[in-house]
Amino acid sequence: MESKEIKEISQAVVSRLPRYYRYLGELKDEGVERISSQDLSRIMKVTASQIRQDFNNFGGFGQQGYGYNVELLYNEIAKILGLHSKHHLVLIGAGNLGQALANYVNFERRGFIIKGIFDQKEELVGREIRGIKVRRMEELESFIRENDIDIAVLTIPKTGAVAVADRLVRSGINAIWNFAHVDLNVPEGVQVENVHLSESLMKLSYNLNRYNLEKEL
């Protein structure tokens, strides 16, 4: 399997995998054992040919006329997504958004475990969020080293984000989930996934605006 997993896969396909994973998880929970690409296509509103093409990136998973084994497919996609092993996270920025993420138990269920929370605000230090203590920024590097951290979540304002990202990279962090509204400048090999909420809202605003303009014509 290893050689299949590291085949070059477009980010477009990667972006669709979590959605397949979600639907297969729901089917599994409902006790469905097999599903055809046609039925999956109908539920997911993606063409059956798209589904077959996507799964072919990982070696297929299906037998002609027989459908996909739901649990097998679910487990394989989990493995491809790196969900077969646990991840240790630090969260930097214990403001509203940081607290919301720290309180979201579903991440932990998927194996993403927040080990430490950091904030530069002295009044937040020492507080606990879902049993996790908020620590001083000074402790960041030693904490990362001592707790086998592989993912950092950045929920701080854009002004401090670039400098903190530099510290994370120097501490050996290879994956940053970035909510700060700035593009991070990281060396090759460091993975950054941006969640820019205001950009998402603007995209919605664009589509609404465009629809309204069309209606007026």
Added chain:
Amino acid sequence: MESKEIKEISQAVVSRLPRYYRYLGELKDEGVERISSQDLSRIMKVTASQIRQDFNNFGGFGQQGYGYNVELLYNEIAKILGLHSKHHLVLIGAGNLGQALANYVNFERRGFIIKGIFDQKEELVGREIRGIKVRRMEELESFIRENDIDIAVLTIPKTGAVAVADRLVRSGINAIWNFAHVDLNVPEGVQVENVHLSESLMKLSYNLNRYNLEKEL
């Protein structure tokens, strides 16, 4: 200008517009009046030809050898993104994430004004978040009608989201910013922008996993 604005534009281009808007806003704040596509390319780490192509979708904005007028371009993109007029929002779900969004003042600065917050939890009703009262779900339809709401933000668990989206659509809402981890089934013309946080985290996990596998080879 109207006819230019409603030209068919791919969602890939639309996705890049908020980022252009952000960089142009920063340049404007720094007092930069003109910028060449080459300089913008260097700052934004996008090719100059990509920039020219993207801007051509909206009629160009530039003169050969003269560069772009930063403020003009900034204002035009704002208009295209629908930021020239105010939007009235309702937020449904006053949990951690809902509170984080309601507390985020930058949305309001961009013209996205949360008018009402709703939650089905009786203990939250009556509380205020940044001066906005949390209301009962029963009031949703009348509030939307009476307050000229055009965007709804869904920060509730997936179980209730589909039913609430139906209510929103029946109340005339045409744009839903959906944080619930479920695909909404809405009629054509209703715009949905999904923010599926766990899918974003899985994508990061995939890229980290893939990078680690490659290193091992």
